[in-house]
Amino acid sequence: MAQRAQPIIGASGFIAATLVIVVVALSFLGLGLRAEVGRGMGAAEWSAIRFTVVQSAISAVLSVACAIPLARALARRRFVGRGVLITLLGAPFILPVIVAVLGLLAVFGRTGWVNTGLGAIGLPPLSIYGLHGVVLAHVFFNLPLATRLLLQGWHSIPAERFRLAAQLDLPPAMIRRTLEWPLLKQVVPGATALIFVICLTSFAVALTLGGGPRATTVELAIYQAFRFDFDLARASILSIIQLGLAGGAAVFALWIIPNVTIGGGLGRTVHRWDMRRGGQAWLDAAVITLGSAFLVLPLLAIVLAGARGLPQMPVGVWATAGNSLWVACLSIAVLLAIALPMAGWISTRRAGGAEAIGLIGLSASPLMIGTGWFILINPVADPVALALPVTAVVNALMALPFVLRILVPPMRDVTRTYDRLARSLNLRGWVAWRWLVLPRLRAQIGFAAGLTGALSVGDLGVIALFADPDRATLPLQMYRLMGAYRTDAAAGAALLLLIMALSLFWICDKGGRWRAEA
Incomplete structure (x- = not known):
């Protein structure tokens, strides 16, 4: 045996x-x-590499930066529909990218809801194409992921620590410095690195909202070299470059992603006595409302437009x-x-x-x-x-x-x-x-x-x-x-x-x- x-x-x-x-x-x-190793890279290839790295970095930073107040508000508040909202945060992960892009176009596109409202009050329209659109779409997909990671971290803080902070009558600023800031230092780098890797390998977003010499990712450049020029040598070189970028970033992300647990507790529900002070309730409500609208409105636009388009x-x-x-x-x-x-x-x-x-x-x-x-x-x-x-x-x-x-x-x-x-x-x-x-x-x-x-x-x-x-x-x-x-x-x-x-x-x-x- x-x-x-x-x-x-x-x-x-x-x-x-x-x-x-x-x-x-x-x-x-x-x-x-x-791959023709001696061929080298031209200006177009270097431009694609720069755009890929820049848009991934901006998307990752914005996704996590917006997720911090949203996760904090969700961790501090109890309201009707909170469980449903947290469940909906997982929807963009399984949502087909091309579907989400169409929903974003319906809300933020040239004839979308936002630009229609801006035009009604005499303001210039927003452009969803190029760097702005790619970053917007990536934030839409990755804001829920970052929020879930941060929310898990907030829930891992033992309830006893918040009870002790209440007994000591610590002001909100002190609670942020002693309880929340150590958590953010532990979770934020790993979440940012993970989202950066995901954005590096995003293809459908760049295909629909990018394009052009200044808004081409390495993935999109591979597609263009393969599909339009049938230049397999160039596509191979770009693929190897993409593997180096994404592979190196993935190794780095896995190296710094920590265990979220930061201490033991008794498993009680976390009560936040500090959240009752001042205008924090209104601020949390505004953050939750804006975050929910950003995630739900494109889905609503898909359903409304799709119902009209099914017969066509x-x-x-x-x-x-x-x-x-x-x-x-x-x-x-x-x-x-x-x-x-x-x-x-x-x-x-x-x-x-x-x-x-x-x-x-x-x-x-x-x-x-x-x-x-x-x-x-x-x-x-x-x-x-x-x-x-x-x-x-x-x-x-x-x-x-x-x-x-x-x-x-x-x-x-x-x-x-x-x-x-x-x-x-x-x-x-x-x-x-x-x-x-x-x-x-x-x-x-x-x-x-x-x-x-x-x-x-x-x-x-x-x-x-x-x-x-x-x-x-x-x-x-x-x-x-x-x-x-x-x-x-x-x-x-x-x-x-x-x-x-x-x-x-x-x-x-x-x-x-x-x-x-x-």
């Missing part, structure tokens, strides 16, 4: 991790085959919706086949190299992997014919970092709790998974599957490189409708895509939690 617990894990986790490395390594090999959608939209659904289901299957054994493998090892393998998706962008695989496939097969399965596999790899964060902690609990039982009963392989692991991870598996499906059904990445009119997905079809100025039809497609993404997430998440074991 083995000295250590092997029955639950086996060798499948190591095999899954090896496959992930092979997929990314082969794409890198493809890039290396076409061309028939081909339904075929692309079927393609998107097929890609999402395949992504879920691939993801679970990789993530479950990897989570089991990682759970028996100390944090380090094993867990870092699953985080490749934060540094290897979909366009980089897609470009490398196109170069490898092109001499032996038609890459366009493999557009949908390649898109599904890449989408699964992009969701892998987030899914492992969901699965690994409960997997560690299972292996710790049932290690001796599994060894005494000689439970191995599939039997151990069937009776010990899967019943206790059903809720997490359902949530992970729903997250993967929602992200995949709305992704506009690899498919933009490979697809032709017969193999487009719904996000790509929606982008084409926007490019043809068929705004109403695009709004209808956006509503359909939103319904598909939310439905996939709800079905998988609800199915996982239905009669799940505690």
